[in-house]
Amino acid sequence: MRFSALTLLRSAFDGQSRYPHQWRKADPRPSYDVIVIGGGGHGLATAYYLAKEYGVTNVAVIEKGWIGGGNTGRNTTIIRSNYLFDESAALYDHALTLWRGLSQELNYNVMFSPRGVLMLAHTVHDVQSIKRHVHANRLNGVDNAWLTRAQVAAFCPGLNMSPEARHPIVGAALQRSGGTARHDAVAWGFARAASARGVDIIENCEVVGIRRRIDGAVAGVETSRGFIGARKIGVVTAGRSSQVMAMADVRLPIESYPLQALVSEPTKPVLDCVVMSNTVHGYVSQSDKGELVIGAGSDAYVSYSQAGSAHVAAEAIGAVCELFPQFARMRMLRNWGGIVDLTPDRSPIIGKTPVPGLYANCGWGTGGFKATPGSGHIFAHTLATGDPHPIAAPFSLDRFLTGRLINEAAAAAVAH
Numbered sequence: 238m239r240f241s242a243l244t245l246l247r248s249a250f251d252g253q254s255r256y257p258h259q260w261r262k263a264d265p266r267p268s269y270d271v272i273v274i275g276g277g278g279h280g281l282a283t284a285y286y287l288a289k290e291y292g293v294t295n296v297a298v299i300e301k302g303w304i305g306g307g308n309t310g311r312n313t314t315i316i317r318s319n320y321l322f323d324e325s326a327a328l329y330d331h332a333l334t335l336w337r338g339l340s341q342e343l344n345y346n347v348m349f350s351p352r353g354v355l356m357l358a359h360t361v362h363d364v365q366s367i368k369r370h371v372h373a374n375r376l377n378g379v380d381n382a383w384l385t386r387a388q389v390a391a392f393c394p395g396l397n398m399s400p401e402a403r404h405p406i407v408g409a410a411l412q413r414s415g416g417t418a419r420h421d422a423v424a425w426g427f428a429r430a431a432s433a434r435g436v437d438i439i440e441n442c443e444v445v446g447i448r449r450r451i452d453g454a455v456a457g458v459e460t461s462r463g464f465i466g467a468r469k470i471g472v473v474t475a476g477r478s479s480q481v482m483a484m485a486d487v488r489l490p491i492e493s494y495p496l497q498a499l500v501s502e503p504t505k506p507v508l509d510c511v512v513m514s515n516t517v518h519g520y521v522s523q524s525d526k527g528e529l530v531i532g533a534g535s536d537a538y539v540s541y542s543q544a545g546s547a548h549v550a551a552e553a554i555g556a557v558c559e560l561f562p563q564f565a566r567m568r569m570l571r572n573w574g575g576i577v578d579l580t581p582d583r584s585p586i587i588g589k590t591p592v593p594g595l596y597a598n599c600g601w602g603t604g605g606f607k608a609t610p611g612s613g614h615i616f617a618h619t620l621a622t623g624d625p626h627p628i629a630a631p632f633s634l635d636r637f638l639t640g641r642l643i644n645e646a647a648a649a650a651v652a653h
């Protein structure tokens with residue numbers, strides 16, 4: 238079924254009774270050319286672009302729970318590409334370019350909303366660091382601009398611009414082309430489009446082992462539903478990446494931490510952009526349902542608890558109330574956590590591993606949602622051709638041996 242104005246109109250009159258399942262619930266076949274482990278946005282996008290760009294359709298996405306049930310469905314949906322280094326600018330801007338046409342590409346409304354992302358400066362250090370990002374971005378052709386204090390007040394009228402604030406706002410960087418998208422719809426849209434091209438999406442199937450041939454290359458995966466053979470395996474399991482890679486004796490430089498977010502009760506439109514502040518340590522946007530979506534920090538210690546510590550969420554609320562004192566009267570609806578995969582340089586790992594046929598796409602940490610289409614697009618290239626896509630090449634696993642790190646620790650809205 239293709240979505241169009243006509244199908245929406247028809248559905249309005251027939252009680253929406255004709256919507257079919259959006260993707261096939263596939264059972265595992267004995268073997269595939271490519272198995273993608275992990276049915277988050279990155280894994281599903283990888284499968285979609287494998288089928289679409291490279292004609293590789295004998296592909297399975299294997300998900301231990303339900304698709305989008307990992308970090309894809311837990312994040313705060315911020316999309317931007319204002320990272321510092323050339324390699325990152327190319328990577329995240331590639332994704333931003335794909336976001337712009339993604340709803341049309343997938344024929345599925347992912348609700349991409351380029352409403353503008355403000356990164357606030359409160360101190361001399363903030364000004365210097367943020368201006369450095371703005372200049373670096375502009376040299377790379379990435380949209381980003383410096384706003385004075387008065388321009389910030391005009392762009393986001395609800396902000397507390399009082400000079401008496403504990404951390405007064407003195408300016409900001411604005412990426413007008415950044416914004417948000419609907420995270421579930423991204424997973425569903427890629428799943429639907431990949432399934433339509435022949436990809437098997439297998440949910441409730443946990444990978445518990447990676448079987449290797451006598452020559453060391455991958456032979457397939459042991460799962461809770463039996464053995465499935467594969468010529469190539471892409472591991473796209475975010476916070477669980479080091480555990481899954483250990484099944485093939487590959488040790489990743491990744492630590493997994495809980496990262497939290499929370500939403501308020503819904504309210505009428507009060508905030509039409511994304512506001513981030515590293516200094517007060519929080520960020521906020523408003524969803525189309527009207528909830529304030531608040532990003533908190535990560536716990537200080539490694540853990541696989543998807544809850545996270547209570548004080549981390551409380552501090553995020555304090556930070557947002559400092560930026561918008563009027564939000565202090567809002568009630569919080571729910572909070573949750575996800576397990577994020579942090580590398581030492583806070584940049585992802587995309588490419589080959591020492592095991593022939595085994596490829597990694599992980600280490601996106603606290604900021605991979607924004608990269609979803611770009612990540613899938615370039616990882617599909619790597620899986621199909623065996624060689625890294627030029628954009629992915631600097632993000633190889635061996636940069637931790639050569640020392641060619643891409644340190645983006647200062648790029649996030651909250652320190653981690």
Ligand SMILES: Cc1cc2nc3c(=O)[nH]c(=O)nc-3n(C[C@H](O)[C@H](O)[C@H](O)COP(=O)(O)OP(=O)(O)OC[C@H]3O[C@@H](n4cnc5c(N)ncnc54)[C@H](O)[C@@H]3O)c2cc1C
Nearest residue numbers: 275277278279301307308309312313315444575605606607
């Ligand atoms: C609270 C929070 C807020 C965030 N906010 C933002 C933000 O605003 N902007 C942004 O860009 N990024 C954000 N992120 C980060 C972003 O969510 C992730 O980087 C991104 O979603 C990772 O996508 P993925 O597809 O790689 O991982 P996931 O969506 O986590 O998918 C991995 C999948 O692998 C599956 N899996 C794991 N082990 C196995 C196994 N053994 N067998 C089979 N399947 C397995 C999991 O069940 C999971 O579904 C945030 C993350 C969190 C937790």
